[in-house]
Amino acid sequence: MTIKKGDTIIVRIGKNRGKKGTVARMLPSRGLILVSGVNLYKKHVRPKKQGEKGQLVELMRPLQLSNVALFCSNCGRASRVGYRVDGAKKVRFCRRCSVAL
Protein backbone atom coordinates (compact mmCIF):
# COMPACT_ATOMS: atom_id res chain seq x y z
CA MET A 1 0.00 0.00 0.00
CA THR A 2 1.58 3.24 -1.14
CA ILE A 3 -1.18 5.63 -0.10
CA LYS A 4 -1.92 6.50 3.48
CA LYS A 5 -4.47 8.55 5.34
CA GLY A 6 -3.63 12.26 5.13
CA ASP A 7 -1.87 11.97 1.77
CA THR A 8 -2.71 14.25 -1.12
CA ILE A 9 -3.91 12.25 -4.07
CA ILE A 10 -5.01 13.03 -7.59
CA VAL A 11 -7.73 11.15 -9.44
CA ARG A 12 -6.47 9.58 -12.68
CA ILE A 13 -9.55 7.99 -14.17
CA GLY A 14 -13.27 8.68 -14.28
CA LYS A 15 -15.47 11.72 -13.99
CA ASN A 16 -13.39 13.13 -11.12
CA ARG A 17 -10.21 12.89 -13.13
CA GLY A 18 -7.70 15.59 -12.25
CA LYS A 19 -9.25 16.39 -8.90
CA LYS A 20 -7.02 16.57 -5.89
CA GLY A 21 -7.86 15.88 -2.29
CA THR A 22 -6.67 14.59 1.02
CA VAL A 23 -7.19 10.99 1.95
CA ALA A 24 -9.80 10.90 4.68
CA ARG A 25 -10.09 7.16 5.05
CA MET A 26 -8.77 3.99 3.51
CA LEU A 27 -10.96 0.98 2.91
CA PRO A 28 -8.26 -1.43 1.70
CA SER A 29 -10.31 -4.58 2.09
CA ARG A 30 -12.73 -3.24 -0.50
CA GLY A 31 -10.09 -1.52 -2.60
CA LEU A 32 -11.67 1.85 -1.91
CA ILE A 33 -10.56 5.19 -0.63
CA LEU A 34 -12.41 8.17 0.77
CA VAL A 35 -11.01 11.52 -0.30
CA SER A 36 -12.19 14.76 1.24
CA GLY A 37 -13.57 17.15 -1.34
CA VAL A 38 -13.73 14.60 -4.16
CA ASN A 39 -16.75 12.64 -5.37
CA LEU A 40 -19.21 14.41 -3.14
CA TYR A 41 -22.89 13.86 -3.27
CA LYS A 42 -25.68 15.75 -1.62
CA LYS A 43 -27.93 13.86 0.65
CA HIS A 44 -31.20 15.12 1.95
CA VAL A 45 -31.56 14.26 5.61
CA ARG A 46 -35.06 14.05 6.92
CA PRO A 47 -35.89 15.59 10.25
CA LYS A 48 -35.55 12.91 12.87
CA LYS A 49 -37.34 14.73 15.65
CA GLN A 50 -40.29 16.99 15.56
CA GLY A 51 -39.30 20.62 15.16
CA GLU A 52 -36.04 19.62 13.53
CA LYS A 53 -35.35 20.69 9.98
CA GLY A 54 -34.39 18.54 7.08
CA GLN A 55 -30.90 19.22 5.84
CA LEU A 56 -28.79 18.93 2.76
CA VAL A 57 -25.46 17.39 3.65
CA GLU A 58 -22.52 16.65 1.40
CA LEU A 59 -21.04 13.22 1.82
CA MET A 60 -18.06 11.57 0.21
CA ARG A 61 -18.43 8.58 -1.99
CA PRO A 62 -15.48 6.24 -2.02
CA LEU A 63 -13.22 6.08 -5.06
CA GLN A 64 -11.51 3.05 -6.52
CA LEU A 65 -8.05 2.86 -5.07
CA SER A 66 -6.71 1.91 -8.49
CA ASN A 67 -8.03 5.14 -9.98
CA VAL A 68 -6.05 7.47 -7.77
CA ALA A 69 -2.35 8.24 -7.52
CA LEU A 70 -0.26 10.00 -4.96
CA PHE A 71 0.24 13.64 -5.87
CA CYS A 72 3.79 14.92 -5.83
CA SER A 73 3.90 18.58 -4.79
CA ASN A 74 7.44 18.86 -6.10
CA CYS A 75 6.65 17.97 -9.71
CA GLY A 76 3.03 19.10 -9.41
CA ARG A 77 1.61 15.95 -10.91
CA ALA A 78 0.71 12.38 -10.17
CA SER A 79 3.59 10.41 -8.86
CA ARG A 80 4.71 6.88 -9.30
CA VAL A 81 5.88 5.87 -5.89
CA GLY A 82 9.00 3.98 -4.97
CA TYR A 83 10.61 2.96 -1.74
CA ARG A 84 14.23 3.23 -0.84
CA VAL A 85 16.07 2.37 2.32
CA ASP A 86 17.59 5.40 3.97
CA GLY A 87 19.70 4.17 6.85
CA ALA A 88 17.29 2.21 9.04
CA LYS A 89 14.21 3.80 7.53
CA LYS A 90 12.17 2.97 4.50
CA VAL A 91 11.48 6.18 2.63
CA ARG A 92 8.72 6.68 0.12
CA PHE A 93 9.77 8.73 -2.87
CA CYS A 94 8.59 10.05 -6.22
CA ARG A 95 10.12 8.12 -9.11
CA ARG A 96 10.00 11.16 -11.35
CA CYS A 97 11.89 13.68 -9.23
CA SER A 98 13.15 11.33 -6.47
CA VAL A 99 11.97 13.68 -3.74
CA ALA A 100 10.89 11.94 -0.52
CA LEU A 101 7.13 12.03 -0.07
Ligand SMILES: [Zn+2]
Ligand atom coordinates in the same frame (compact mmCIF):
# COMPACT_ATOMS: atom_id res chain seq x y z
ZN1 LIG B 1 7.89 14.27 -7.99
